[in-house]
Amino acid sequence: MTDPRPEPQPSPSNNIASWLPRMARLQPERLAVVFPSGVDRNGKRAYTHLTYQQLDQRSDEIAAGLHRFGLKRGMRTVLMVKPSLEFFALTFALFKAGIVPVMIDPGLGVSQLKTCLREAEPEAFIGIPTAHAARVLLGWARGTLRHHVTVGSRWFWGGKTLAQIAPAGRSEGPLLEDTAADETAAILFTSGSTGIAKGVVYTHGHFMAQVDLIRDTYGIQPGEIDLPTFPLFALFDPALGMTTVVPDMDFTRPAQVDPEKIRAAIEDWGVTNVFASPALLATVGRHGVKHGVTWPTVRRILTAGAPVQASTLERMHRMLSPEAEIHTPYGATEVLPVTSISSRDILRETRELTDRGAGVCVGRVVAPNDVRIIEITDEPLERWSQVQEMPIGKVGEITVSGPTVTASYYGRPHATHLAKIQRDGVIVHRMGDVGYFDSEGRLWFCGRKSHRVELSDMTLFSAPVEEIFNTHVGVFRTALVGALIGGMKVPVLLIERDPESGGDSELPDQDLFEALKAMGANFAHTKGIRHFMVHPGFPVDIRHNAKIGREKLTAWVQGKLS
Numbered sequence: 001m002t003d004p005r006p007e008p009q010p011s012p013s014n015n016i017a018s019w020l021p022r023m024a025r026l027q028p029e030r031l032a033v034v035f036p037s038g039v040d041r042n043g044k045r046a047y048t049h050l051t052y053q054q055l056d057q058r059s060d061e062i063a064a065g066l067h068r069f070g071l072k073r074g075m076r077t078v079l080m081v082k083p084s085l086e087f088f089a090l091t092f093a094l095f096k097a098g099i100v101p102v103m104i105d106p107g108l109g110v111s112q113l114k115t116c117l118r119e120a121e122p123e124a125f126i127g128i129p130t131a132h133a134a135r136v137l138l139g140w141a142r143g144t145l146r147h148h149v150t151v152g153s154r155w156f157w158g159g160k161t162l163a164q165i166a167p168a169g170r171s172e173g174p175l176l177e178d179t180a181a182d183e184t185a186a187i188l189f190t191s192g193s194t195g196i197a198k199g200v201v202y203t204h205g206h207f208m209a210q211v212d213l214i215r216d217t218y219g220i221q222p223g224e225i226d227l228p229t230f231p232l233f234a235l236f237d238p239a240l241g242m243t244t245v246v247p248d249m250d251f252t253r254p255a256q257v258d259p260e261k262i263r264a265a266i267e268d269w270g271v272t273n274v275f276a277s278p279a280l281l282a283t284v285g286r287h288g289v290k291h292g293v294t295w296p297t298v299r300r301i302l303t304a305g306a307p308v309q310a311s312t313l314e315r316m317h318r319m320l321s322p323e324a325e326i327h328t329p330y331g332a333t334e335v336l337p338v339t340s341i342s343s344r345d346i347l348r349e350t351r352e353l354t355d356r357g358a359g360v361c362v363g364r365v366v367a368p369n370d371v372r373i374i375e376i377t378d379e380p381l382e383r384w385s386q387v388q389e390m391p392i393g394k395v396g397e398i399t400v401s402g403p404t405v406t407a408s409y410y411g412r413p414h415a416t417h418l419a420k421i422q423r424d425g426v427i428v429h430r431m432g433d434v435g436y437f438d439s440e441g442r443l444w445f446c447g448r449k450s451h452r453v454e455l456s457d458m459t460l461f462s463a464p465v466e467e468i469f470n471t472h473v474g475v476f477r478t479a480l481v482g483a484l485i486g487g488m489k490v491p492v493l494l495i496e497r498d499p500e501s502g503g504d505s506e507l508p509d510q511d512l513f514e515a516l517k518a519m520g521a522n523f524a525h526t527k528g529i530r531h532f533m534v535h536p537g538f539p540v541d542i543r544h545n546a547k548i549g550r551e552k553l554t555a556w557v558q559g560k561l562s
Contacts (some may be wrong), residue, residue, distance in 0.1 A: 014181040016207040017059070017095035019239035021176065024056035030223070032238060033088045034269060036248040036261075045264055050085055052238070055092065056174075062093035062162070064169030069160055070147055071124050073098030073177055076187065078117065078141070080106060080127035081151050083231045083246050086162065090126060090151070091235060095185060095204075098177035099124075103232065104189045106131070107252035107542035108197055110138060116189055116197050117141040119411035126162075128152050181205030187410050188232065190333045193541035193549060199410040200333050209403035211239040213337055217366050218300060218327060224272040225297075227265055229254055230543070233275045245269045255279035255545035259287035263295070270297045277544035278308035285315030286500065295319050301326040304336070305544030307360040307445065307463065309470065309477075310351045313343040330362035330445065334419070335405045335429050338371060338398075339363045339443045350442070355471050357464045357523050359435060359444040369402035372428075373436055376449060381430075384423035392439055395446055395461060398431040405429045434461055451550050453482035453491050458525065460491055462550070465526055469516050474498055474507050479538060481554040483561055485531070492531040492557050496538050509534050533557065 023032075032055040040046040050058065071077060077094060079101045081087045094101045102120045104113060117140045124147035125135060132150055134140065136157050148159025169175075179185070185207055187199040214220065214236060222241025228234040231251055234244045245268075248261045254277045262284055265271065274295075276284075281303055287293065298320055308328055316326055326343035329336065341350070341363025350361035365371045373396040374381075375388035390396035399421065407427050408416045421428040434452065435445045447462030454460075466478045476498035483492045493516065507515075513532040520526035535556070539549035 013176065013178060014204045014208065015095060015176055015179045016185055016204050017092050018176060020059065020092050021056050021174065023238050023241060024052040028053035031243045033085055034243065034245045035085050036246065045268060048085060055089060058089040059092035059096055060174045061166045061169040062089055063097040063175040064172030065165035066093060066097055066099065068168050069165055071099050074100060075124055076100045076102050076120055076122045077124040077126060078102045078122045080131035082128060083251060086151055096176050098179050100184050100186060102187045105191065105542055108192050112192055112197055114138060114140055116199065120187055120199055121411065123147065126151065129155055132157055179204045188333055191541040191543040191547065193547040198412050198415055200406050201408050201410050202406060206404055206406055210336065211236055213366055213404060215240055217337060217340055218302065220273065225269050226273045227271045228275040229277065229280055230275055242273065245271055252542050253545065255283055257283055259284040263293050266295050266298060272297055272299045274298055274301045276301060276303055277305045277546050278303055278312060279545035281308060281316055282312045285312050288319040289315045293319055296321055299324055302329060304329050304331065306546035310347060313347060317343065332431060335400055337366050338369055338400050339365050354467045357468045357525060359446040359463045360467065362443050362445045364442055369400055371398065371400045371443060374399055376434060380417045381421045384421055387421065392437050395434055395436045397449055398433045398435050399428050400431065401426050401428045453480060455489060460525060468519060468523060468526055469493060472516060472519065474512060477538065479548050479550055479553050481550055481557055483554065483557045485561060490531060491529050492533060493529055494533050494535045494553055494557065496535055533560065
């Protein structure tokens with residue numbers, strides 16, 4: 001039977017929000033966003049929602065109201081609103097009006113938030129009451145802010161509420177600024193997992209290119225139902241013709257998600273696509289296998305943010321239909337997607353090599369990206385003539401050029417200088433990751449450049465070392481760090497134990513260390529590791545709960561040794 005839903009044609013505008021009115025014309029009554037709202041009087045799960053037509057109209061009203069209130073095209077505007085129907089309406093309103101949303105993870109902590117907001121130099125602040133209270137009390141961006149909009153009840157600060165803004169724009173009609181492809185669309189801050197978070201400058205052209213690459217790479221079709229456990233990823237859904245089902249969860253703690261709430265949303269709405277961090281999949285996978293949970297409607301899972309363990313992929317496949325696939329796109333806030341690999345390729349071909357210290361295979365390059373490996377250096381490289389490209393099989397820094405490569409960090413010229421190279425007029429992004437290409441054209445990830453441990457006779461990279469030891473049944477994950485002992489740098493392997501590994505979780509530390517030492521003796525690059533320590537729980541990033549905070553671990557180890 002032919003699917004009656006119309007195929008979306010290329011957007012006639014460079015404005016990323018132009019997809020929304022187009023979809024509102026093609027499928028006005030289809031649900032655009034669904035949001036959980038507790039239970040009804042009968043104890044059944046309840047939801048609120050907006051159709052494509054309603055989301056388009058609501059965002060038009062807000063966009064026009066913001067213009068009337070003084071927020072103009074190009075104005076940097078902090079958006080601190082929890083995932084909700086209003087979050088989606090506000091975000092598309094800002095895009096439509098050409099106003100530049102500044103998105104920062106609220107879980108970064110007070111100090112980082114203050115630094116990020118100072119660097120972004122915002123002129124407007126749209127937030128929930130608690131965000132405004134923190135802004136006033138802590139002096140966030142006090143020198144640049146001129147406009148304040150409260151989503152909810154306004155307390156002791158000035159400005160307008162969203163309830164006042166939206167009605168003011170109802171008489172204005174549809175608003176869609178004709179933005180240029182190279183015009184700034186948003187400033188998205190990195191997760192801050194390897195230092196201070198940086199504001200990545202996205203243009204409308206970058207967003208448009210991401211939509212094309214994601215649709216073409218994963219075969220996403222209009223009419224699908226998406227469950228994005230990272231809110232920003234949901235903003236692509238209108239361009240892809242999907243319905244967004246917002247999960248009931250704390251988005252700053254994906255590893256602590258309630259698996260039953262995820263299952264319920266999938267069951268209630270027939271979800272076909274899930275975007276989730278490896279940490280969330282590890283949680284729901286363990287629960288699902290233990291309790292016989294299945295996700296029969298899910299066709300694909302996209303997982304990113306850190307390498308996903310093969311054991312997690314195996315558990316998830318036990319919950320999915322035989323036709324479903326799990327994809328692990330590789331990339332960063334600065335450029336995504338770069339490469340991609342399927343779970344079946346991992347489990348069938350690359351897992352064994354990963355377990356033997358080859359690193360983590362992140363798949364083949366997503367066209368039209370151009371990925372090259374260059375000699376490792378911590379110095380800036382202004383021109384490609386300064387670069388030494390590495391041959392197949394040799395580890396170096398991963399670089400990429402392509403349509404989704406962002407050009408700069410806002411207010412961080414030095415960071416931009418370190419991360420970008422000019423090649424024949426094209427901007428090349430240095431990923432800050434190290435890896436290599438194999439003879440089959442697959443890219444292998446070996447860790448962050450800053451996490452390498454340089455010894456007198458060799459350089460150790462985190463992934464090829466850790467993945468060997470991660471295969472021990474009593475280990476949840478490990479982290480390689482370098483520490484000074486007796487004035488010499490030595491490799492130290494930190495271990496986070498697996499409390500669900502049965503008898504092996506009770507293995508005394510010293511016995512575990514001896515077992516790991518014996519495993520490491522089988523490989524040239526790990527046989528010299530003699531120092532092992534158990535850590536109570538690795539610090540991780542607040543966005544994915546998957547990137548290990550090795551800088552904090554290094555300080556912890558050095559403190560213990562001292």
